[in-house]
Amino acid sequence: MTESFSLKRIEIDKTWSFSDKTVKDTSYITHCYYTYPAKFIPHLASRLINEYSKEGDIVVDPFMGSGTTVVEALMNKRICIGVDINELAYFISKVKTQPIPTKELIQFNWEFLPDLKTRLNGKYDLYLEKAKKIESENERIDYWFTESQKNKLLILYYSILEIENKNIRNFYLVCFAQILKTCSIWHQKSIKPTRDLKKNLQEPFQLFNSQLNKMVKQNDEFNSMIASEIKANLNKYRIIQNSDARNLPCQDEEAALIVTSPPYVTSYEYADLHQLPSLWFGYFDELPEFRKKFIGSSYKTRDEEIDLQSKIANNIISKFGKSKKANEVKNYFADMLECFLEMKRVLKKGGRACIVIGNTQFKGVDILNAEVFLEQLSNIGFVNEDIIHREIPSKMLPSTRDKKTGQFVKADSSDLKLAYPTEFILVMEKE
Ligand SMILES: C[S@@+](CC[C@H](N)C(=O)[O-])C[C@H]1O[C@@H](n2cnc3c(N)ncnc32)[C@H](O)[C@@H]1O
Structure with a gap:
C-alpha cells in the first residue's frame, strides 16, 4: 500500500454514525455511570459484537476504558475480557459490569x-x-x-x-x-x-x-436486562484486569472477537485527565511515572529500535525530522504494533479484530493512524475484511484541535481544525 492510498476516499456509511441516538439512548443501563473521554457509543460496540461473534464467544477489549465493550458483550451473552492500564478505568468497568440486587x-x-x-x-x-x-x-x-x-x-x-x-x-x-x-x-x-x-x-x-x-x-x-445465567456466573463471563494491552489475560487462540478503540498519540494525556478520582483513590503517587505507562503519552521513551512494519509510519515520522515529536510518533506506532501482535496471539484463526480509529494532524503533518494500523496488521498475519468509514456525531468527542499544538481545544476557541469528523472501523480477520 502506498501513502497516496487514503482511506478517506471510502464512502461514509451513515448506518454506523448512530446520529439518531439521543444522550438518553447512549447512556442506557450502566453506561451513564461515568463520563470517560473518547468513550464508545454502546450501539457501535453492540453491533460489532452481534455481527462478528455469537453467544458464548469470547470478546476482548484490550483498551476497555470505561468498559463499553465489556458491558455490551455481557448484555449480548458473550464472555468478556477487558484490560486497561488505567486503574480508574478498571475500577469503573468493574462496577459497570456488576449488577447489584x-x-x-x-x-x-x-x-x-x-x-x-x-x-x-x-x-x-x-x-x-x-x-x-x-x-x-x-x-x-x-x-x-x-x-x-x-x-x-x-x-x-x-x-x-x-x-x-x-x-x-x-x-x-x-x-x-x-x-x-x-x-x-x-x-x-x-x-x-x-x-x-x-x-x-x-x-x-x-x-x-x-x-x-x-x-x-x-x-x-x-x-x-442482563441474562440470569450471566448474573449467576459473573466470574465465568467477566474477566477484567488493570494491566497492559500487551499482556492480555487470555489463552492463545481462544478469542473470537476484539472490539477496541486504541489511545491516540499525545491527543489526550489520559493520566492527567483522570487525575481527580485517581488523587482521591490514591492510584498514583508519582504522576510522571504513572503517565509513562499510557500508550500515546509524550512522556514515554523507548531505547531499542523496532521495525514498525509500516512504510506509511516511517514516512510520517520522517516528516517530523529529528524533533521530539518524531520519537513520540515512532514510540506510539511501535507500542501499537506490540498490541497487534498480542491481539493475534489471543485470537482464533478466523477471529476478527475490529479497531476503531481516526486520523489526526500535528503541526501540519497528517498522522494516518488508520492507514498505518491497516498496513501493520496486514503485515503480521491479518486479512482486511471490511473498512467502515463513519461520521462521529459531535456530541461523542471533542472535535477540535489547535492547529499549532495539535492538542484538543475548547470548541469556541479560534484557530480551530476539525479533529475527528470521521473515523474508521478496520475489520481484520486473523489468517
Ligand atoms: C480511547 S480510550 C478507550 C475508551 C473505551 N472504548 C470506552 O468506551 O470507554 C483508550 C484507552 O486506552 C488505555 N490505555 C492506554 N495505554 C494502555 C496500555 N498500555 N494498555 C492498556 N490500556 C491502555 C487508556 O487508559 C484509555 O482508557
Missing part, C-alpha cells in the same frame, strides 16, 4: 442517605476531624478543590469507605468519582487540566444524591 441497593440507599444527613447535622465536625486525620497532606487535591468543597467531599468519601458490602461501596465510589470534576475548580469545558477560579461550584451532597438516584435506576435496568 435492586432491593439491596434501595434498602441501603435509604439507610445511607438519612445517615449522611445525621452526620451533617450532628457529627459534621467529628467526621471532618476524622477524615482530616486519615487524609495525608495532598497538595494536588488542594490545587483542585476549595477548602469547603474538599471538606464536604472528605466526609462523603470516608462515609463511603465505611460501607461494608464491597459491591455497594464500589458503586458509591464511582458515583463519587463522577461528581468530582463538577465539585472542583477544573474548567468544566476544558479537555486539558485547567483551573477556573471563577467557577460556580455545585454543592457536593446534592450532586452526589442526584447522581446516585440516576445510578440506582440504571442498575435496576441493567439487573433486569
Whole structure:
C-alpha cells in the first residue's frame, strides 16, 4: 500500500454514525455511570459484537476504558475480557459490569442517605476531624478543590469507605468519582487540566444524591436486562484486569472477537485527565511515572529500535525530522504494533479484530493512524475484511484541535481544525 492510498476516499456509511441516538439512548443501563473521554457509543460496540461473534464467544477489549465493550458483550451473552492500564478505568468497568440486587441497593440507599444527613447535622465536625486525620497532606487535591468543597467531599468519601458490602461501596465510589470534576475548580469545558477560579461550584451532597438516584435506576435496568445465567456466573463471563494491552489475560487462540478503540498519540494525556478520582483513590503517587505507562503519552521513551512494519509510519515520522515529536510518533506506532501482535496471539484463526480509529494532524503533518494500523496488521498475519468509514456525531468527542499544538481545544476557541469528523472501523480477520 502506498501513502497516496487514503482511506478517506471510502464512502461514509451513515448506518454506523448512530446520529439518531439521543444522550438518553447512549447512556442506557450502566453506561451513564461515568463520563470517560473518547468513550464508545454502546450501539457501535453492540453491533460489532452481534455481527462478528455469537453467544458464548469470547470478546476482548484490550483498551476497555470505561468498559463499553465489556458491558455490551455481557448484555449480548458473550464472555468478556477487558484490560486497561488505567486503574480508574478498571475500577469503573468493574462496577459497570456488576449488577447489584435492586432491593439491596434501595434498602441501603435509604439507610445511607438519612445517615449522611445525621452526620451533617450532628457529627459534621467529628467526621471532618476524622477524615482530616486519615487524609495525608495532598497538595494536588488542594490545587483542585476549595477548602469547603474538599471538606464536604472528605466526609462523603470516608462515609463511603465505611460501607461494608464491597459491591455497594464500589458503586458509591464511582458515583463519587463522577461528581468530582463538577465539585472542583477544573474548567468544566476544558479537555486539558485547567483551573477556573471563577467557577460556580455545585454543592457536593446534592450532586452526589442526584447522581446516585440516576445510578440506582440504571442498575435496576441493567439487573433486569442482563441474562440470569450471566448474573449467576459473573466470574465465568467477566474477566477484567488493570494491566497492559500487551499482556492480555487470555489463552492463545481462544478469542473470537476484539472490539477496541486504541489511545491516540499525545491527543489526550489520559493520566492527567483522570487525575481527580485517581488523587482521591490514591492510584498514583508519582504522576510522571504513572503517565509513562499510557500508550500515546509524550512522556514515554523507548531505547531499542523496532521495525514498525509500516512504510506509511516511517514516512510520517520522517516528516517530523529529528524533533521530539518524531520519537513520540515512532514510540506510539511501535507500542501499537506490540498490541497487534498480542491481539493475534489471543485470537482464533478466523477471529476478527475490529479497531476503531481516526486520523489526526500535528503541526501540519497528517498522522494516518488508520492507514498505518491497516498496513501493520496486514503485515503480521491479518486479512482486511471490511473498512467502515463513519461520521462521529459531535456530541461523542471533542472535535477540535489547535492547529499549532495539535492538542484538543475548547470548541469556541479560534484557530480551530476539525479533529475527528470521521473515523474508521478496520475489520481484520486473523489468517
Ligand atoms: C480511547 S480510550 C478507550 C475508551 C473505551 N472504548 C470506552 O468506551 O470507554 C483508550 C484507552 O486506552 C488505555 N490505555 C492506554 N495505554 C494502555 C496500555 N498500555 N494498555 C492498556 N490500556 C491502555 C487508556 O487508559 C484509555 O482508557
